[in-house]
Amino acid sequence: MNQPTGSFKAGMTWGWDGHRGDWSTPLAERSLAAMAEELDINWVTLAFGALQDTPQSTRIHFDSAPTVADEEVRRAIRQAKGLDLHVCLKPVVNVKNGTWRAHINFFDIDVPCEPKWSDWFRTYTDFILHYARIAEEEGCDLYCIGCEMVSTDRREAEWRELIARVREVFHGPITYNCDKYQEGQVKWWDAVDFISSSGYYPVDAWEENLDRIERVVQAYGKPFFFMEAGCMSRVGSEFVPNDWSLTGQPSQEAQDAFYRAMFAACEKRPWVEGYMLWDWPAKLEDAAEAADKGDYYVNGKKAAATIRSHYRKQLNK
Template sequence: MRLVCFFFGLILISCGGQSQDKINGVSFVGSREEVTQAHIDPVLKIHANYAAVMPFGFMRNPEHPELTFNTDHQWYGETARGARQYIDVLHKNGVQVMLKPQIWIWRGAFTGDMIMPTDDDWSTFEKSYEDFILTYAKLAEETQCSVYCIGTELDEFIKHRPEFWNDLIGKVRQVFKGKLTYAANWDEYGRTPFWDQLDYVGVNAYFPLCEKQTPTVETLTAGWQPWKTKLKQISEDLKKPILFTEFGYRSMDYTGKKPWLVDRIQENVNLKAQADATQVIFDEFWDEDWFAGGFVWKWFIHHDKAGGYADNRFTPQNKPAESVIREHYAQVKKSKL
C-alpha cells in the first residue's frame, strides 16, 4: 500500500499537480470568549490547514512610546491566555498555527507610519515591543506553533531602527525554534532589510490591480502580472519562499482598486468581484514553486453571524468567495512546511 501511495504521489508531481506543501490559512480573529469545537468546524469545512492567531498590543497614538498588551481590559482572544486556548483547540483539530502578534493604534492609525519623536522615546518603545514579541515567541514555542511572525506593517520603525530588528530576530531565534516571518505591507516588502534572517518573505498582499467597478477575471489577471514578476524575482534573489501573511478582497465595487481599505466606505456590495479576485489569486500563485501559501483575511469565530450577502467587508464567510476558498483548499488538506 505504501508503495502504491508513493508512486501515486510521483504521478501527481510529474503531471504538474498542485504542490502538496502549501499553507492554506485563515486569519482567525480574536473574540471575547473561548473557542469551542463549533467555532473550529467551519474552518475544517473549508479545508484550511493553517490559522493565524493574532494577539494584540495597543498604542494611544503613533508617537506614544508605550505598548500595552496582555491585560484584563482586552478581549480574551487578544491575550496570551486566549491565544494559548485558541492554539490548543486548533492543534487538536490538526490545524497548524502561525502566531502573529500585532499592534493596534487608537482610531486605526496606520502602523507603518509610526515614528517616535525622540531617541529616548524610541528606546522606551523598543523595550516595550521587545517584551511584546518575546512574550509571544515563548508562547509560540511552548505551544509548538509552526510559524511565528515578528511584526506587521512597521515600515518606519524598521527604517529608523534597523539594528533593533537585527538584535530582536536573534533573541527570538533563541526562544522559538520554528520558522519565522514578518508581515510587510504590499508596498514595503521590497525594502525590508532582514529577509535573509527569516524563513519566509511575508507580504500582506493588498496590491492594487485595476480601477474597474466589477473587474473581469482577465483584468484582474493582467493587473497581477507586474507584481507577480517582482515577487518571483525577490524570492529567487533571496532564495526564500513568498508567504502571503494576509490576502483577501472586500465584497464591494472597485475591490481591486485599493484592496487595503479598511474604513467603512459605502461602496455597494459586490459579491462577484470578491469571488473572482479570490479565484485569480489562487490561479496565479498556488501552483508556483516559490510561493508558500497564505492566510485569508479575515475569519471570525462565529461563522453563522459573519459576513453574508449584505456585507461589503473583507470576510469571505457566507459569501460566494467562501466556496471559492473551500474548493481550492480541498485540493491540499495538509502542509509539510
C-alpha cells in the first residue's frame, strides 16, 4: 500500500460542528484557510456526522440534514487540496437521542423481532461506502472507516468484510479510529493500513499509556498516529481531557499544559507518526471571543502557538 508523502501527520480535525449548509459558506472557507496558516499543518481530517435515531436503530440517515451535503464534502476536500494539505475523510455515525456512539450495540446472536447486527452493518456499510467513493473520486489521501465504536469492535468478521468492500472502491490507505484505552481490544488491525486512536489521556499519564499502545503497535507492525487528541480550555480539563461535559472556569493554561505534556511524551516515541488534533470549527469566531471559551477549539488560544511550534519542529527534522 502506497503511503502519501510526508510521514509525519501534522494535522488538525476540521468541521465537526458543521451541519448541512455550514461547509459551503465563505466563513467556512476562511476557517479552513486560517487553520492551515495559523497551525502550519500538512494534514487535515474533514470530519462530519450522520445520525441514527437510537443505539439500537438499524438505519443511518446520511442522505439528509443535518449531515453536510455531498457537494459540501467535495468542496471542502478541493479547498484543502488547494491549500496543499493531505486530506483524511472521516464520516462518523452519531445517535440522535444523545447516546454516545460507543454504545451502539445488539445481541451477539440473532433473535426474532429484535434489531440485529447484520441489519446495522448493512446500513453502516452503505454509509461508509458512499463516502469512500467520494474520497476516491476527490483524491483523498486517507479514509477513516469508523470512530470510537467501542461496542462494535468485537464484531471482527463484520469489520473485515467492511474493509474488503471499502478497498473495492477506495484505493488509498485506510484507518480505524479506536477509542482511548481500546487500542489492545481491536483484533483486526492487520486489515487496515494505520492503527489510530483517540489520545485523550490525562496530563500525568502519557508515559504509561504510550507504553501500553507501543506493545500493540509492535505486535501488528503497523504505523500509528492519533486520529484525535485534544483538551478543553477549562480548569482541570488536562486531567480529564475526554470529559466534554466538565464545568468550571475557562483556562487556556490547562489546555496548553495538556498539549505540552502530550508532545513531550510522544516526541520520545518515534513510532507515533503524528496527530489529527481535536479540533477546529467551520464557523470561525473572532480570536478574542474564542479565547474566552472553555471548549476544545484552539483558535485564538495559547495552545495554537504550542501546536504550531511542535509541528514546525517535527516537519523540519
